[in-house]
Amino acid sequence: MADELTYAYAVGDLELVADAELVGLPGVGRGIVRILSAGGLAALVSSVDERAFGEEALKQNLERLPWLEQIARAHHAVVETASRRHAVVPLRMVTIYLDDDGVREVLERNGTRFQEALDRIGGGRMEWGVKAYLTPAPADSTPDVPEGAGPGTSYLTRRRVARDRTDEWRAAAMHVAEQVHLRLSDSAVASRLHTPQDRRLTGRDDEMVLNAAYLVEERDAELFRQTVTGWVDQHLQLELTGPWAPYSFATVDES
Amino acid sequence: MSVAASDELALVDLLDRLLAGGVVLTGDVTISLAGVDLVHISLRALISSVDTLTEHR
Numbered sequence: 001m002a003d004e005l006t007y008a009y010a011v012g013d014l015e016l017v018a019d020a021e022l023v024g025l026p027g028v029g030r031g032i033v034r035i036l037s038a039g040g041l042a043a044l045v046s047s048v049d050e051r052a053f054g055e056e057a058l059k060q061n062l063e064r065l066p067w068l069e070q071i072a073r074a075h076h077a078v079v080e081t082a083s084r085r086h087a088v089v090p091l092r093m094v095t096i097y098l099d100d101d102g103v104r105e106v107l108e109r110n111g112t113r114f115q116e117a118l119d120r121i122g123g124g125r126m127e128w129g130v131k132a133y134l135t136p137a138p139a140d141s142t143p144d145v146p147e148g149a150g151p152g153t154s155y156l157t158r159r160r161v162a163r164d165r166t167d168e169w170r171a172a173a174m175h176v177a178e179q180v181h182l183r184l185s186d187s188a189v190a191s192r193l194h195t196p197q198d199r200r201l202t203g204r205d206d207e208m209v210l211n212a213a214y215l216v217e218e219r220d221a222e223l224f225r226q227t228v229t230g231w232v233d234q235h236l237q238l239e240l241t242g243p244w245a246p247y248s249f250a251t252v253d254e255s
Numbered sequence: 256m257s258v259a260a261s262d263e264l265a266l267v268d269l270l271d272r273l274l275a276g277g278v279v280l281t282g283d284v285t286i287s288l289a290g291v292d293l294v295h296i297s298l299r300a301l302i303s304s305v306d307t308l309t310e311h312r
Contacts, residue, residue: 011278068270069266072266072269072270072273073264073269075273076264076269076273089278090276090277090278091277091278091279092273092274092276092277092278092279093273093274093277095277095279114278117278127272129268129271129272194271194275197267197271201267202267211271213272213276241264241268244272246276247272247273247276247277248272248275248276249276250276250277250278251278
């Protein structure tokens with residue numbers, strides 16, 4: 001057979017099995033979400049077509065942004081719905097097994113580790129994303145140019161002074177970003193730094209200097225949010241996203 | 256400030272999480288795609304598509 005493969009979204013405990021709201025959710029590639037259980041754990045899965053999700057086809061499909069986006073959004077929708085209702089460990093996008101038994105085997109083999117991951121992210125903990133953009137250095141004052149300097153000299157001097165000022169401004173901004181990160185890490189259970197996003201992807205001219213994720217207790221969420229939105233510094237502009245399912249903190253050391 | 260509805264989320268923010276986060280499980284029965292390669296493939300897809308958009312502007 002093998003014209004269908006099993007796509008897995010997230011793992012939780014057996015209370016998922018009893019939640020009728022989860023079964024039938026739309027999955028990736030027009031699949032319908034089902035629940036498999038084994039070893040005291042449950043996994044949200046759906047069937048996918050091997051012609052699109054088989055190893056070779058998938059490699060090519062992942063190169064196509066519209067396809068990638070569709071899968072990412074469908075994957076996220078399932079994880080998001082589940083994580084609003086239960087503690088679940090999200091799996092890496094495009095985790096695909098040859099069949100349902102493959103998923104069950106993984107649940108049985110990694111029971112303890114999944115349980116540890118569930119304990120770590122459970123209890124209403126959510127992920128918040130914080131990005132910091134460098135604001136442009138103010139170009140207000142005209143730099144001093146020595147008297148009697150020729151037009152060429154003054155041009156070069158102005159350029160040098162402007163460059164020095166930009167460097168200082170950036171260094172100051174990096175320092176503030178570090179302070180932001182330290183402060184937010186203090187009010188979070190865990191933090192993780194992602195690579196700052198490329199300008200071409202953010203669509204903004206300003207450079208991103210911080211791209212971090214924080215795992216925050218439910219009771220601390222409001223304070224955390226206020227800390228970010230209330231942080232005023234001329235060097236940086238902060239942007240908050242979330243709450244997210246704890247993607248950045250879902251880790252399992254595989255056996 | 257609150258997060259936008261799920262279809263309005265910036266794809267790049269989503270991919271930060273979906274491609275760098277989430278549990279990676281491999282094994283004999285897995286079509287093992289959930290690794291570092293995937294991140295590279297996808298980001299290349301993303302960036303080349305941005306380039307394409309810019310060129311056609």
